[in-house]
Amino acid sequence: MKQLSTKVTSNAHGQDSSYFLGWQEYEKNPYDETKNPQGIIQMGLAENQLCFDLIEEWLAKNPDAASFKRSDGQSVFRELALFQDYHGLPEFKKALAEFMEEIRGNRVTFDPSKIVLAAGSTSANETLMFCIAQPGDAILLPTPYYPGFDRDLKWRTGVEIVPILCSSANGFQITESALQQAYQQAHKLDLRVKGVLVTNPSNPLGTTLTRRELNLLLDFITSKNIHLISDEIYSGTVFGSEFVSVMDVLKDKKLENTEVSKRVHVVYSLSKDLGLPGFRVGAIYSNDEMVVSAATKMSSFGLVSSQTQYLLSAMLSDKKFTRTYIDENQKRLRIRQKRLASGLEAAGITCLRSNAGLFGWVDMRHLLDTNTFEAEFELWKKIVYEVKLNISPGSSCHCTEPGWFRVCFANMSEETLALAMKRLKEYVESTDSGRLMSRSSHERLKSLRKKTVSNWVFRVSWTDREPDER
């Protein structure tokens, strides 16, 4: 239809990808413990539903914040209803900055005046693209990456994504040569590279970037004079070891207040850590005044509801609550991840060793008929329609190797997760290759465990890494 814009007909929103198709199937036949026990279990949605009780408890103890009342009993309804200042509620930004600091062990500071609020990190990422790039420019992203980036970074901005190819050979870590290759590839395609965007902790891998990778990235953007965007939306879900933010590394390298630090931007959101995706709370943090200024104006297109800002500023200002929440959240996620890993193990399936996120990056390469994406798609369809689990195929995350799947574990009850693992085990045992593999994988895994120091020691450096074996 020529009378509409090209954006209407283009596929750049990426919603025809399998990532979304699985959801559609789930919508048609959703699992419910009592009403639809044979339905599809949703394991494709990276939501954090583990700590609502803590939030509800806080709300019960703090009814004023929830009902438009100040602590002195005065109603703030009118002021909130009128408040559309795109600088955001100062108390909220202050509380958000402090929350971000707490998640990083108070090792770095965030200046509230450098925070720009946005309607979720979806909007934050798109806005940053509008600020740092023009149509036809490129941004480098390590694969595999969050499928929504195809829409958020490219669709309306006209910016291109060029992948930094990562492989299972080294646990999908970013290497110098992969960075250089991506940069040259962009050049070949006649695209001007404006920056690198990483998600740290990674979606879909569930791993945090090592210091080595962060140093590499900073050196790279320094030498190429480009930007680095670190989407740290999962920063509060690190359960295995300390989270090293790009801000930590900037501080350690004494690069704060330098030219380079102006090109480093952090994106955050409360959708994963607090489990509040419906409230649409996203943030951009930048040391570049011009970016802060432009992004602030652009936030007019997606401000955070004042009602929500007010509620959350009260909640996040309660330090006792935030401390308890962060710790408990991490604890529960760790337990859940263990349950996923052991459930998979029982089915002869391994996942990438992870220390963060709401999902596991699961290795099902041995279940493929052939080492192709067609085979991955066939396997995925079986898992959705026969095993009745909606999981996300690696190809939807632009993974270069077929057979990897992202499986979420924090958006359901313990019982549902156990059921999902049971179904998977039954399926694997029912297929021929599965029967053979699960026995030998199980033995292989048992011996592996004896070798490693602990289950959840995260990779310290590239040389310590045990390469995955088929």
Next chain:
Amino acid sequence: MATNDNHGENSEYFDGWKAYDKDPFHPNRNPNGIIQMGLAENQLCFDLIKDWIKENPQASICAPEGIHQFSDVAIFQDYHGLKEFRQAIAKFMGKARGERVVFDPDRVVMSGGATGANETIMFCLANPGEAFLTPSPYYAAFDRDLRWRTGVEIIPVHCHSSNNFTLTIEGVEEAYQRAKESNIKVKGLILTNPSNPLGTMLDRSTLESLVRFVTGKNIHLVCDEIYAATIFSIEKFVSVAEVVEGMDSSEVNLDLIHIVYSLSKDMGFPGFRVGIVYSFNDSVVACARKMSSFGLVSSQTQFLLASMLDDDKFVENLLSENLKRLGKRHRVFTLGLKKVEITCLPSNAGLFVWMDLRHLLRDNSFESEIVLWRIIIDKVKLNVSPGSSFHCTEPGWFRVCFANMDDETFHVALRRIQDFVSRNKAKVVEKSTEVNDQSSSDNVKKQKWREINLRLSFSSRVYEDRIMSSPRIMSPQSPLLRA
């Protein structure tokens, strides 16, 4: 994009706000401060809404009565929006149009306020470099909302005081032809109805002609009906939705008709960011819905409003009270202004008047308009919006808002205008005037303000620069910031 000026925030529209921020009026703490009359907000019915919220604690997912819904609502990020919310919005839109038309909840798409809705509709309907016609004077922020990130151009269809700024088909046709000759691809016409800044409504026959025009040219018609429920006259608001329902399918191609809406003006909730794109075109609905990911309405807010707008009795009462109070304000204001011989464009909607101060200009120029505007800010202590910031082609018109303050402040503002005009009448020297051809229908008196002690003229630019260096704010600081 980060460095260009296309966000339009260096216009005078925002300068007045900055001056207000430095010296805001308060009845007790700062009675000589500047009264904000540049902000089109509706603050007249908060008491009704506050009462409803108090009486309906279950509508808040955080209050004990509603908390059992908390987790479901908190995780809800489906860009289709809460079904109850869409249904309530569709019902409200119908009620605001006197139930003369029914809206389909499945065509209701969320956005980040009407700001987000207008940008989104541009992204859906036009490619960079293409253009939309819009009648001028128009809402100053359209320059940002329609153009900045979309790359779409605005071509104004200038309206003139000679016919009370009425939009004519001939005017639209002429602008369209001009664009065509300059090889600019026009994708549609976008207008605000009721108009900002004029406060006037389009009548049915004009709307029908516009619908026929766009259908004939196969271009789009976007009606921003954000002020739909601010009509305070006997004449009813005619929505484009009502018009197309009554037209034959041969005259109207529904795929070209789109409505933008918001709760920011009718209900006075700009802080809650409730914008709506309503299109009769399925592809546009689908695309806008995907784009709504960039500006969904907070589920907490959706939940509250789904309940509030579903309360028929409350809504009907709110709508009728709203009109009554707005009508009263408008009447008192225009009558008060008449007493000092200031007239406004006859209007029957909106939260403002389009004030005719041409007779107070030194000469018929925009420089004089700015000089007068500075006087109004510095001497009369009112922030109003000069017509030039709305791209008006004739100097001397000002948009003055009257619904964003309480009664006491409103009367102070009116008195200040009356006092100032009466005091300076004696000092005014009549001067023979060059009457602008276009405004010759009235006898416009132009007076010279020689006697007035002004620290003004272009040295005011220094004052402006100092303001510009402080953090810019889109809207006045809410009292919350001072708490």
